[in-house]
Amino acid sequence: MNDKLMPKICQIEKAVSNIEKLMNVLIRESMTARTAEALSELTVALQRLPKETNDENEVWFDSYDLMKHYKISRTTLYRWRKNKLLTPSYLGQKYMFKKSDIEKILAQAPT
Structure with a gap:
């Protein structure tokens, strides 16, 4: 070089x-x-996050399990969410719903 x-x-x-x-x-x-x-x-x-920890024993459903367990349609679930009767929590990209919230909606529903 x-x-x-x-x-x-x-x-x-x-x-x-x-x-x-x-x-x-x-x-x-x-x-x-x-x-x-x-x-x-x-x-x-x-x-x-909520300060309360009483949700430890709370039962949670994803959309599929909720529809299957309560025998509701996808449209009903959509309508509940749209009308803010049911507010989901998010786990990753999944909607998760508290059983107690669902029970409240069903208790208010006319029979």
């Missing part, structure tokens, strides 16, 4: 090494910022 190019190649290698180090620092800082943001969001979500 040309002796004149060797110093330039060394400079470029050092510059690349410095850039890689800076990128690693930025990635770590970015991850820390994202982690802090996620923890903040989690804290807010936890604060919004």
